[in-house]
Amino acid sequence: MIRRLSADDPRFRRIDFSPGLNLLVANTTDSSGDKDSRNGTGKSSMVELLHFLLGSRTDKKSLPARKALRKISFSLELDWSGAKGGRLTVTRSGAQPEVVRLSQDVDADEAGHESLFDIDFAGPVDIPATRWTKLLEAKLFGLSGEHPGLSGRTMLSFLIRRISSHAFNTPTRTYSQQSEADAATNLAYLLGLDWKLAGGYREISAREATRRQLRQAVNDPVWGRIVGSTAELRGQITIGEEDVRRLEEQIKAFRVVPQYEELKRRADEIDREIRDLNSQDAIDRRNLSDLQAAVRDTTDGDVKYLEPVYRELGILLGDQVKRRFDDVKDFHRSIIRNRQRYLAEETESVETRLTGRASQRERLGTELQQVLRTLNEGGALEALTALQQALAQKQASVGALRHRYEAAQTLEASALEIKAKRLDLQRALKEDLDERATQTSEATVLFSEFAQRLYGSGRQAYLEFDAGPSSLRIVPHVDSDDSRGIGNMVIFCFDLTMAVVAHRHGRGPNFLVHDSHLFDGVDDRQLRDALELAAEVTEREGMQYVVTLNSDDLEKAQRKGYDASGRVLPVRLDDEYDDGGLFGFRF
Template identity: 25%
Template sequence: MIYKVYADNENFNNVEFSNGLNIVLGVKTETSNDTDTMNGVGKTTLLEIIDFCLGSKNDKNSYLKKIDEIKDWTFSIEMDFFNSVFTISRNIEFSKKIYIEGSVNDLPFVPEKEKGKYYFKLNDWRKYLGSYLFNLNSHSRFSPSFRSLISYFIRKRPESFIKPFEHHSKQLNWDVQVNNAYLLGLNWKCASNFQSIKENLKEIKKSLKKFDKTTLGEMETKKINLENELFTKNENLSSFKIHKNYDEIENRANQLSDELSYLSNSNMVLKRKLDKYLDSISNEVPPKNDLLGELYHEINDMFNLRTKKTLNEVKMFHDTLIKNRKSFLNVEILQIKDEIKNNNELIEEKGNERSKLMRILDTHNALDEYKLLQEQIYDDKIKLNEIKSYIDEYNEIKQNEKDINSKKNILKEKNELEYEINRGSWQESIRLFDENTKFLYGLSGELIINLKEAYDFKINFPKNDSRGISKMEIFCYDLMLLEKNSKERNIDFLIHDSQIFSDVDSRQVANALQLAQNKCNEHNLQYIFTLNSDELEKIKLELSDDFKLDELIKLKLFDNISNKHLLGFMFD
C-alpha cells in the first residue's frame, strides 16, 4: 500500500493516501475561462512520480525527464515493503540509485550504503519489488518481470487503456502471454517455453534461408559427381610415372622439332632452286647462223665480208657462253642435290632421335604435371568437404527443426495437463471477473482462456455496443487481478488515470466506484484514481446518499492557480 507522495521542493503539493478509494481531483474553478484546462494540473504527473519511485525507466524520452524545472528534484513515496513502512526516494538526475529509509536491518537482503544513506541500484530495486509484491524468483529470459506486472496495476498512459491484456501498444506478444498467465493463475512457464520454441524455430528458418538457392538433391548430386572425379584423379595419380630427366628430354625433343622444321623448309627452298636450274638448262638453245645472214641479206647486203666475219666470231662467243653456263648450272645442281641428300640424312637421323624421345615422354610425365594433379585433388577434396559440411549442416538444422516441433507437441500436452492442474486458480479469475461485470451491468462477462500455442485470452463483455465499454472491460479485469493477487501475493493497490472513465456513462462509473469500494473494504485494498471535478459532480448524482465521494478526495489540483498545480507551477 502507498501512504504518501512528496518531493524535496516546497512548491510540490504533497499527498497522503489510505486504504480504500483515493481520489486525485482536477478542479475547474468558477473563475476559470475557456482557455483554462484541467489537463496539465498534475494528475497524470502524480501517477508518473509513483511509478518513477517504483523503478520506471528514466531516459530522455521519459515523461518526468522532459520537465526541465524538476531535473534536480528528488521524489519520495512511503509504502509497505516486507512488512514494514519504508520511505523510497529517487532523484530525477541521478536516477540509477534508489534510496531507502526504514527498518533496513529487517530486510531479507542488505542495501548498499553511501554517506550514511542506504540505497539499491535500480535493477536490484526492481528485483526486490518483484520479489515482495509478486513473489517473483525467476529472472530468466521470457519470464514475468516486475516492470511488466506492475504496469497492469498502474495504468497511466493512453495506450494502456486500449486492451485489458496489454499495458502498452508495443508490448510483445510473449510478454502479454507470460505476465497475464502469471497473474491469472496459469502456468506461465508453458507460455515462456512456447516463446523459446518460437525463437528457436525463427532461428532455424533464418538458418535455412542460406539453402534456398540450392536444394539438398542438387548438393547430393554434386557430391557424387565430385567423388567420382576424385576417384579418377587418384587412380591417375597412383599410376603416374615421372622421368628424372623429363624436362631435359622435353627440351631436346622441342629442339629437334625446331631443327627438323628448319631442314624441311631448307629442302623445300633447295628443291625449288633445283627445279629452276634444270628448267634453265633445258631452255638454253643457241640461235641458227643462217637466220642472222638472211636478215642481213634482206637489208640490201648492208653487211660486208668483214662484218660477216665479225658475226661468225660473235656466234662462236655465244656458243661458248652457253656451254659455260650449262657447266655452271650442272655444278650448282650437283651441289643442291648433295645438300638435299645431306638434309634428308639429317632429317632421318634427327627424326629417329625425336621419335625415341617422344616415346619416353608419352610413357612418363613431368613433375609439374604431377604437382598440378595433386593440387587439383587437394582442391576437389576441399570442395567435397564443403559440400559434405553443407549437407550435414542442412540435415542437422532439419533434425533440430523436427526435435523442436516434437518438443512443441510435448509442450502442448504438458500445457493441457497444467491447465487442469491449475484449474482452481484460473477458474477463480473467471469467477471474479464475472462477478465484477454482473455488478456493473447485471449480466455475465466472459473471461475466456483458450489453449493454443500457450494461451489465447479473450473477453466477451455484456452490452458491447455501449459507450466506453472497453474501459469497463479493463476496469473489471484490473479489479479482478487486484483481488486475486492480493490473496496470493503482496500487491494491494490499483492506480488508474482518469482515462479509465472517459466516455463511460456516469451510472456505470458510479457502479464501478461502488464495486471498487466494496472490494477494498472487504480485502483491505487501495484504489487510487484521478478525476475531473465536472465528472465528479455527474457521478455523485448516481451514487447513494451514504456514499461520501467528497470524503475520498486526497488532493485537489486547480486549473487556474499555479501553486495549486501538483508541481507548484504550470507546465505544458
C-alpha cells in the same frame, strides 16, 4: 502498499496513502478547460510519477525529464518486508534517472549477503535503476532468476494503467502496440496459469517475423542471390563437392620432384630436337625421292637407229664416220655410269642419315617418355602449394553454399514447422487449461461477481480462457451495448480480479491504481457501485485501491447515495490556481 509520494521541492503537494480505498480528488470550476493532466491538476501525473519511482524507463519526453521538473527529486515510500520499520523509500530524479536512492540497503539483503553495516545503522544507498526493477520483481511479484517473457514492469503497467500509453483501450493490453503473446504471458503469471506455455507464442512470433524478413529478402533481386533456392544450391553443392574430391585425390597422389623445373626444361629440349629431326627427315625424304627419280631417268644412249635412217635417206656412212659414232657412244656410256654411281652414293648417304635419325629419335622418345612420366607422377613444391590453396578455397566455397542451402531449406520448411509447433503449443495449452480449472474458475467467478455488482445479476459476465492461434486468449465478457462506459467498467472488473488473484497467491503486490480516465462516460450508478465494490474488496483482501477522480464525478456518485467519508485524501487538487496542482506550480 503505497504509503507516501513526495518531492524535495516544497511546492509539491505531498500525498499520504492509506490501506483500502484512496480517492485523490481534483476540483473542477467553471473556468476549467479540457486540458491534459500535465497542464492541469496532475491526476495522471501522479500515475506517471508512480511508474517513474517504480523503475520505468525514461527519455527526453518523460514527465520527470521535463525542464521544469528535471532537478526535482521525487520519493515514494512503500511497504517492504525486511526493511527497518517495514518500509522503504525510493528516490529518483529526472536529471539522473539511471540511479535510484534507497533509504536502506535492502539490495544486500535481497542478494543473500550481509550489508557492510548493521541494518539498524545503514543509511541511504544508490543503486542502478535496472537493479531496482529486479528488486521490485523479486519483492512484488516473487520472481527470481531467469524468467524470459515475464516482466515486472509489464505487470505493473496492468496494475497502474497509464493514459499516455493508451492502456484503457483494451483490458488485456497496456499499450496499443503490445503483442498479444507478450501481454498474455504476463497475465498468465498473475492469474496462476502456465506462463511458460503462454510465452511459447513469443518464440513462434519471433520465428514468424524472421521468416517474413527472410522471405522478403529472397524476393529481393539482390538479396535473393545471397540466399537462393534449395534446387539451385543443391546442384552447385554437388559440383563443388566433386571439385573438392578431385583436388583431394590430386594432392593425395602428388609427389614433389626436386628437379622439376630442370626436367621440364629437358623435356622441352627433347621435344625441340625431335621436331628438328622430323624436319630434317622431311627434307631428306624429298631429296631421296628426287634421286630415285633421277636414277630412273638416266639410260644409255643408243645410236644404232642412225645408220638405217641415213641409209633410207640415201646417205652412206663411211667407216671413219662409224668409228666416230662409236667413240661418242662410249663417252656417253661413261657419263651415264658416273652419274648412276653418284646418284647411288647420294641415295645411300640420304638413307644412312634417315636411319641414323630414326635411331636418335627413338632414343630421344624413350628419354622424353621417362621425363614426362616423372613430371606426371609429381611436380614442384609450388604446384603442391597451389593445389592446396585451391582446395581450401573450394572447401570454403562449398561450406558457404551449404550454409545458404540450410538457410533456404529452413526458410522453405519453416512455415510447416511453425504451423506444427503452433498446433503442438495450442494442444499443450488447452490441456493445461483443463488441468488448471481451479485457477480459471477462481478468476471467472470473481470477475462475474464484480460485474454483476455493477450491472445486476441478470447480466452475463465471465472470463474466456482459450489457446488461440497466436497467443493465450484471455477475454472478459459482459453483456452490454458496447458503450464506452461499460467497456471501461469491464477493464475495472478485470483489473480488480487480476489484482486480487495475484495478491492472494503471492504473485503480485497488494495495490491497484486507476486514473480518472477510466470513469469517463460511466453511468452515475455504476460509478457509485464501482467505488463501493473497490472499498469492500480491498478491505476484505487487505489491499489498497488508489483512484483519481474529478470532483463533479464524485458528486454524481454522492447524489446516488455514495458515502465518501474517510476515503477522500486530504490533498485536493485544483486547476483554477497556479499552486493548486500536484506540483504546486504551472509549467
